[in-house]
Amino acid sequence: xxxxxxxxxxxxxxxxxxxxxxxxxxxxxxxxxxxxxxxxxxxxxxxxxxxxxxxxxxxxxxxxxxxxxxxxxxxxxxxxxxxxxxxxxxxxxxxxxxxxxxxxxxxxxxxxxxxxxxxxxxxxxxxxxxxxxxxxxxxxxxxxxxxxxxxxxxxxxxxxxxxxxxxxxxxxxxxxxxxxxxxxxxxxxxxxxxxxxxxxxxxxxxxxxxxxxxxxxxxxxxx
Amino acid sequence: xxxxxxxxxxxxxxxxxxxxxxxxxxxxxxxxxxxxxxxxxxxxxxxxxxxxxxxxxxxxxxxxxxxxxxxxxxxxxxxxxxxxxxxxxxxxxxxxxxxxxxxxxxxxxxxxxxxxxxxxxxxxxxxxxxxxxxxxxxxxxxxxxxxxxxxxxxxxxxxxxxxxxxxxxxxxxxxxxxxxxxxxxxxxxxxxxxxxxxxxxxxxxxxxxxxxxxx
Numbered sequence: 001x002x003x004x005x006x007x008x009x010x011x012x013x014x015x016x017x018x019x020x021x022x023x024x025x026x027x028x029x030x031x032x033x034x035x036x037x038x039x040x041x042x043x044x045x046x047x048x049x050x051x052x053x054x055x056x057x058x059x060x061x062x063x064x065x066x067x068x069x070x071x072x073x074x075x076x077x078x079x080x081x082x083x084x085x086x087x088x089x090x091x092x093x094x095x096x097x098x099x100x101x102x103x104x105x106x107x108x109x110x111x112x113x114x115x116x117x118x119x120x121x122x123x124x125x126x127x128x129x130x131x132x133x134x135x136x137x138x139x140x141x142x143x144x145x146x147x148x149x150x151x152x153x154x155x156x157x158x159x160x161x162x163x164x165x166x167x168x169x170x171x172x173x174x175x176x177x178x179x180x181x182x183x184x185x186x187x188x189x190x191x192x193x194x195x196x197x198x199x200x201x202x203x204x205x206x207x208x209x210x211x212x213x214x215x216x217x218x219x220x221x222x223x
Numbered sequence: 224x225x226x227x228x229x230x231x232x233x234x235x236x237x238x239x240x241x242x243x244x245x246x247x248x249x250x251x252x253x254x255x256x257x258x259x260x261x262x263x264x265x266x267x268x269x270x271x272x273x274x275x276x277x278x279x280x281x282x283x284x285x286x287x288x289x290x291x292x293x294x295x296x297x298x299x300x301x302x303x304x305x306x307x308x309x310x311x312x313x314x315x316x317x318x319x320x321x322x323x324x325x326x327x328x329x330x331x332x333x334x335x336x337x338x339x340x341x342x343x344x345x346x347x348x349x350x351x352x353x354x355x356x357x358x359x360x361x362x363x364x365x366x367x368x369x370x371x372x373x374x375x376x377x378x379x380x381x382x383x384x385x386x387x388x389x390x391x392x393x394x395x396x397x398x399x400x401x402x403x404x405x406x407x408x409x410x411x412x413x414x415x416x417x418x419x420x421x422x423x424x425x426x427x428x429x430x431x432x433x434x435x436x437x438x
Contacts, residue, residue, distance in 0.1 A: 003302050066375065066421035067414045068382035070393055075414060078406035156285075163287035167386055174289060187297030195286045195294060202285035 009184040010193050013176075020176030021197055027090075027172055028159040031097035035158075036109070036151070038102040043110040057106070064103035069164050072096050077168045093165035093172075101158050105151060112147035145217045152209040156202050163198070173197060228403040233412065239395030240416055242309075246381040246391060249313045251374055254320025261325025266332050268350070276325065283322025289383050291315045296387045312384035320377050327369045331362040368432035375421045375428070382417070392416060 010017075042060075045053050064072065076099070077092040087095060116139050124134040166174035177194045181187050264276035283291075296311035306314075335358050343353040385394035396413035400406050 062422060062425070063418065066425055067417045068379040068393065070382045070385065071396070071410055071414045071417060074393075074396070074400075074406065075410040078400060079410055082405075082407045160285075160287040163289040164383070166289070174287070174293075177290075177293075181297065188294070188301045191290055191294035191297060195290045198287055198290060199282060199285045203281075 003188075005189060006186060007189045007193070009186045010180065010189045013180045013184070016176045016180065017173065017193070017197065020171060020173035021201065023090075023170070024159065024162050024172040024174075024198075025201065027093055027097065027162045027165065027170070028155065031094050031101055031162075032155050032158055034094070035098045035101035035105055038098060039105040039109045042102065042106040043113055046106070046110055047113065061103045061106060064100055069096070069100050069161055070167060072100055073165055073168055089165075089168050089170040092168060093162070093170040096165070097158065097162065100161070101154065104154055104157075108147050108150045108154070112143040115146045116143050141217075148209075148213060148217070152206070152213075155209075156205055159201060159205065160198060225404050226402060228399070228405045228408060232399045232403060232409075236392070236395045236399060236409070236412055236416070239390060239392045240420070242389070242391040243378065243381050243417075243420070246309070246313060246316065246384060246389075247374070247378045250316030250320045250377050250381070253313070253317035254324055254377070257317060257321035258324030258328060261321055262328035262332060263354070265325060265329040280322050280326050283319055284326070288315070288319050288380055289386065291319060292383055292387060308384065308387045308389035311387060312381070312389050316377065316380055316384075319380065320373070323373055323376065324370065327373060328362065328366055331366040331369075332358060334365055335361050365435065368428050368435055371424060371431060372428040375424050378421055378424075379417070 042057050046057050048054070073093070073096040076096040077087065077089065080087060080092075120138050120142075121134055124138045129137065162172055163174040165172060166178060169175060173194060177190050181190050184190070261276050261279060264272050265280075267273050267276075292312060292315045295315050296306075296308065299306045299311060339357055339361070340353060343357040344350075348356065381391055382393040384391050385397060388394065390398070392413055396409050400409040403409065
């Protein structure tokens with residue numbers, strides 16, 4: 001075997017890799033933020049007690065969880081124009097990622113909401129807290145603490161999933177890598193570097209989330 | 224040149240399902256064998272074996288499957304090995320599945336109470352015997368629902384083989400769409416076929432989990 005590694009063409013293209021990585025982070029962050037808002041609405045929809053609404057939300061969750069993200073992306077990007085909705089690659093990517101992520105986070109949020117007991121609300125009111133204080137300290141914070149680890153794990157899954165939107169030419173990290181590959185033919189080196197960048201982002205976000213967890217949830221104490 | 228979508232296109236898509244199934248089975252079986260090794264390495268008494276397998280899992284779960292596939296497919300070609308899209312995809316999916324199953328099974332092994340180990344050792348069994356006769360049979364029972372659930376993850380993962388040109392279900396959909404441009408119908412059909420494969424498995428996994436929880 002006489003392959004000579006040469007990373008210099010890859011490092012020469014560091015600027016487009018950095019731009020790609022930045023778009024990857026933005027895609028994941030925006031999709032997660034919108035996905036969480038959608039999830040909260042869907043979670044309350046599931047807990048509303050309206051049977052048809054709960055069934056419709058369950059059907060959506062099952063449909064998304066049992067089909068590949070790639071097909072969902074193709075459906076949004078190529079399929080929606082057929083009914084008059086034409087989206088730019090970046091927008092189509094966000095729409096597909098939101099639809100995908102919300103199917104996973106809705107169940108997490110629902111469990112978080114259900115983890116707060118009614119008795120705790122009554123105890124808070126009995127202690128003389130205002131309604132806003134009860135909501136902020138007794139509902140929101142413990143529910144947020146309960147879902148935090150699962151949501152941050154989902155964020156890392158989403159971050160890596162964004163690589164799949166390269167299939168519709170959104171200029172995130174994997175798509176930039178394909179472009180550099182097409183002009184330098186240094187495939188091995190490029191995908192090693194790209195794998196290292198994804199891994200560093202994944203470890204970096206895990207570390208940030210862990211640091212935030214120990215700062216955010218100092219009170220009330222975890223049990 | 225666009226042409227209307229015909230019955231032949233649907234047969235083409237339907238037949239491509241067998242490649243999705245073949246790839247899934249290869250990855251799941253291969254990944255199961257390697258994954259068992261990874262799980263055992265995670266509970267090894269040797270520190271370096273534990274940390275090497277922990278890093279393996281971290282790297283597999285911390286990089287995109289698509290990047291792993293591109294690295295192996297294009298990388299092998301650079302080294303002069305023309306392994307083809309199918310073998311590249313099967314190899315990557317096997318390694319990837321091994322990472323996920325290894326982590327799932329480590330959890331199942333560690334869920335067995337320490338008392339079981341101590342009792343078996345007190346009876347004079349060696350470590351390997353304890354694993355084989357006492358711990359693994361109990362861990363296997365716990366592992367069935369999440370392992371079945373992992374199969375869904377594997378089937379969905381095979382769709383990425385389309386992006387290196389292997390003609391499985393997703394790639395067949397792309398090909399038909401390129402010549403007919405009826406994306407709603409084509410990707411609707413492709414999605415429905417994935418759903419038909421995955422949903423029964425998801426249901427089975429959920430049912431097994433409820434049964435296990437009920438004892």
